[in-house]
Amino acid sequence: MIGIENIIFLIVAAIGIGLFIWQIRKIRKNVLMGRDTTLNDNPSERINKTLLVAFGQQKMFKRMLPAVLHLFLYVGFIVINVEVLEILIDGIFGTHRALGFVGELYSGLMALNEILAALVIIACVMFLWRRNVTKVPRLWNGVEMRAWPKIDANIILVTEIVLMLALFVFNIADMKRVLVAGGEVVGYYPVSLLFVNIFGEDPDQLYVIAKIGWWFHLVGILAFMNYLPSSKHFHIFMAFPNVYYSNLKPKGKFTTNPAITHEIKAMLDPGYQPPAPEMDAEGNPIIQRFGAKDVEDLSWKQLMDSYTCTECGRCTSVCPANITGKLLSPRKIVMDTRDRMEEKGEHPAIFVPNHYKEQGEERVEVTEEKTLLRGYITPEELWACTTCNACVESCPVNIDQLSVIMDLRRYLVLEESAAPASLNTMFTNIENNGAPWAFSPADRFNWADEIYVPSKN
Amino acid sequence: MEENKRLVKVPTMAEMAANGEEPEILFWVGCAGSFDDRYKRVTRAFVQILEHIGVKYAVLGTEESCTGEPAKRAGNEFLFQMQALTNIEVLNGYNVKKIVTACPHCFNTMKNEYPDLGGNYEVIHHSTFLQQLINEGKVRVKEGGSFKGRRITYHDSCYLGRANDIYEAPREVLAVLDADLVEMKRVRANGLCCGAGGAQMFKEPEPGKKDVNIERTEEALATLGTAGNSVIATACPFCMVMMNDGVKNKDQEENVQVFDIAELIAQAEGLTK
Numbered sequence: 201m202i203g204i205e206n207i208i209f210l211i212v213a214a215i216g217i218g219l220f221i222w223q224i225r226k227i228r229k230n231v232l233m234g235r236d237t238t239l240n241d242n243p244s245e246r247i248n249k250t251l252l253v254a255f256g257q258q259k260m261f262k263r264m265l266p267a268v269l270h271l272f273l274y275v276g277f278i279v280i281n282v283e284v285l286e287i288l289i290d291g292i293f294g295t296h297r298a299l300g301f302v303g304e305l306y307s308g309l310m311a312l313n314e315i316l317a318a319l320v321i322i323a324c325v326m327f328l329w330r331r332n333v334t335k336v337p338r339l340w341n342g343v344e345m346r347a348w349p350k351i352d353a354n355i356i357l358v359t360e361i362v363l364m365l366a367l368f369v370f371n372i373a374d375m376k377r378v379l380v381a382g383g384e385v386v387g388y389y390p391v392s393l394l395f396v397n398i399f400g401e402d403p404d405q406l407y408v409i410a411k412i413g414w415w416f417h418l419v420g421i422l423a424f425m426n427y428l429p430s431s432k433h434f435h436i437f438m439a440f441p442n443v444y445y446s447n448l449k450p451k452g453k454f455t456t457n458p459a460i461t462h463e464i465k466a467m468l469d470p471g472y473q474p475p476a477p478e479m480d481a482e483g484n485p486i487i488q489r490f491g492a493k494d495v496e497d498l499s500w501k502q503l504m505d506s507y508t509c510t511e512c513g514r515c516t517s518v519c520p521a522n523i524t525g526k527l528l529s530p531r532k533i534v535m536d537t538r539d540r541m542e543e544k545g546e547h548p549a550i551f552v553p554n555h556y557k558e559q560g561e562e563r564v565e566v567t568e569e570k571t572l573l574r575g576y577i578t579p580e581e582l583w584a585c586t587t588c589n590a591c592v593e594s595c596p597v598n599i600d601q602l603s604v605i606m607d608l609r610r611y612l613v614l615e616e617s618a619a620p621a622s623l624n625t626m627f628t629n630i631e632n633n634g635a636p637w638a639f640s641p642a643d644r645f646n647w648a649d650e651i652y653v654p655s656k657n
Numbered sequence: 658m659e660e661n662k663r664l665v666k667v668p669t670m671a672e673m674a675a676n677g678e679e680p681e682i683l684f685w686v687g688c689a690g691s692f693d694d695r696y697k698r699v700t701r702a703f704v705q706i707l708e709h710i711g712v713k714y715a716v717l718g719t720e721e722s723c724t725g726e727p728a729k730r731a732g733n734e735f736l737f738q739m740q741a742l743t744n745i746e747v748l749n750g751y752n753v754k755k756i757v758t759a760c761p762h763c764f765n766t767m768k769n770e771y772p773d774l775g776g777n778y779e780v781i782h783h784s785t786f787l788q789q790l791i792n793e794g795k796v797r798v799k800e801g802g803s804f805k806g807r808r809i810t811y812h813d814s815c816y817l818g819r820a821n822d823i824y825e826a827p828r829e830v831l832a833v834l835d836a837d838l839v840e841m842k843r844v845r846a847n848g849l850c851c852g853a854g855g856a857q858m859f860k861e862p863e864p865g866k867k868d869v870n871i872e873r874t875e876e877a878l879a880t881l882g883t884a885g886n887s888v889i890a891t892a893c894p895f896c897m898v899m900m901n902d903g904v905k906n907k908d909q910e911e912n913v914q915v916f917d918i919a920e921l922i923a924q925a926e927g928l929t930k
Binding site: 635 | 661662663664665667669686688690691692693697700701704705708709716718719721722723725727728729730731732733734735736738739740742765766768769770773774815816819820821822846847848849850852853854855856857858859860861862863864865866867868869871872873927928930
């Protein structure tokens with residue numbers, strides 16, 4: 201039976217989904233601001249990696265407690281979507297528990313759903329506790345953990361609890377209403393059964409409560425979905441493509457700039473013909489910066505990384521520079537990239553830019569420049585990196601923080617000659633002596649003087 | 658006793674080429690191995706092992722030059738490629754196929770970054786090389802040698818470990834010493850950097866609470882305990898400098914020594930006497 205309620209439902213759902221698509225298009229546009237890079241090789245290895253790291257959450261299990269709690273949320277999110285699908289069907293066609301016809305399977309699914317929903321609430325409460333009461337250092341400390349990232353995390357956790365509660369309200373009131381009417385309950389609801397009597401026995405009241413629960417859950421989900429693009433919680437979508445496109449090469453292999461190779465070869469051999477530069481749409485050669493000054497100098501994968509980051513701080517908590525009190529925080533590098541990208545390009549429904557100056561964060565000595573380098577990320581941070589790859593290794597969704605640090609460093613050195621003086625000395629030594637220290641190349645083989653080994657009889 | 662010793666003449670690629678010979682392996686010494694007084698001892702220990710097993714090897718001698726690695730990590734891609742292209746010309750000129758080096762930084766850049774520039778070699782780190790020698794029975798430490806029962810903790814080099822997934826080779830090498838191997842809390846993929854990578858070796862650290870090598874040394878010292886006569890084993894020239902400095906800073910030189918795994922094997926084999 202399709203009535204006015206179903207039409208309202210359709211309109212609400214259409215607005216919610218439409219708004220979401222509009223935001224996704226903006227995000228896509230932002231990511232495509234990045235330089236092109238080809239990451240389509242070895243699809244089977246990529247699929248394996250996606251199954252293990254993204255679907256299987258392999259890297260989460262380096263830390264047991266958050267891994268288990270997060271698993272509740274993750275599995276809960278996936279399974280509860282089945283009930284969301286049913287909500288959509290019921291909403292459009294005016295049916296009641298439209299998937300109930302699958303019988304036993306439906307009962308099992310609804311039971312699993314309820315148990316997971318309860319686990320989601322427990323996990324969210326524990327996560328709130330870890331964030332706000334015990335203040336787990338990686339979730340609390342750091343110059344990048346300003347007001348908004350902390351509020352964002354709490355909004356997500358509270359919303360998830362409220363959504364699950366709404367689901368329970370609907371299940372409880374709906375079940376009781378059917379029972380009061382003497383009907384047969386479709387599905388099995390082990391958690392709601394415990395609270396079956398809390399809303400009284402009045403059929404009209406139960407009907408209204410069930411409706412409120414149902415509508416609240418639905419509108420809640422649509423609102424939540426539209427909040428995601430503005431939030432760190434967007435990782436629930438981005439984790440999968442981001443892992444698929446992750447770096448398959450050894451972590452020690454840094455990118456090589458072929459433009460520089462051509463330049464050097466032309467320098468060494470006057471007969472060398474470098475390939476013609478790429479042209480833009482108007483036929484002008486595209487002159488690329490060496491290294492990265494702003495977001496468009498990074499690759500689309502590096503920009504995608506920043507949309508995948510859920511600000512968990514595992515990278516920062518294992519960073520040797522950060523552990524020993526330096527300003528560098530790999531998480532800040534990724535968050536700054538996202539904020540700068542949204543400032544420069546499109547931004548989602550809710551955009552809270554990350555201006556360290558306005559936040560009174562004096563330790564981060566940013567300038568007024570409207571670029572990622574210096575406007576957000578300072579050379580002090582970049583030079584503190586030991587390139588140890590601990591951040592990359594620790595990231596559960598395979599973000600490559602180090603590649604951004606390296607690209608910004610390259611800009612400082614290649615375009616601005618702005619390396620610390622001691623590094624310039626090292627460069628000069630390599631140029632003149634073929635060694636990073638000031639030793640004469642003639643002495644390079646002196647170590648071989650007077651080596652003895654026991655003679656064999 | 659002098660009569661039991663033999664002076665080693667380290668062969669160079671130039672000499673070999675002049676005689677129309679090609680060595681089985683090129684030993685890439687690296688800048689630290691050539692110039693750093695402490696790490697020169699590692700180079701010599703490794704040469705003693707090479708001589709002991711009788712493999713046909715050579716070095717580039719004065720023809721060797723920096724791989725460009727520190728320049729690359731510092732962002733100077735131009736200087737890196739200059740060095741790399743020059744080195745590749747030399748290496749290809751000698752038709753080099755297999756390179757062994759005791760420096761994880763040289764190892765990583767030659768193995769992973771030289772191929773893009775036309776340098777394709779089988780590059781192995783000396784930890785893997787030593788592990789192979791042990792597996793093949795070419796190095797046989799007699800009943801653990803002088804390390805029996807001593808406490809040794811191995812510090813993972815980032816450019817061996819996370820960068821190239823080499824965690825077991827150095828540990829398997831140490832295992833033949835019959836020593837008391839103890840692991841730090843942050844090991845293997847979770848290992849803490851010594852603080853020297855990414856060209857930090859050549860500059861002062863940024864302002865902070867402490868130096869990275871102190872943080873790591875504290876962890877190593879806590880792991881080794883107070884037994885004394887114990888060892889921090891490294892497999893990287895930069896790690897060695899950093900850990901040595903850390904031990905000195907903590908006034909623990911009496912109790913803890915820092916050795917490269919090649920030195921430990923050479924000592925245990927009685928090659929250094």
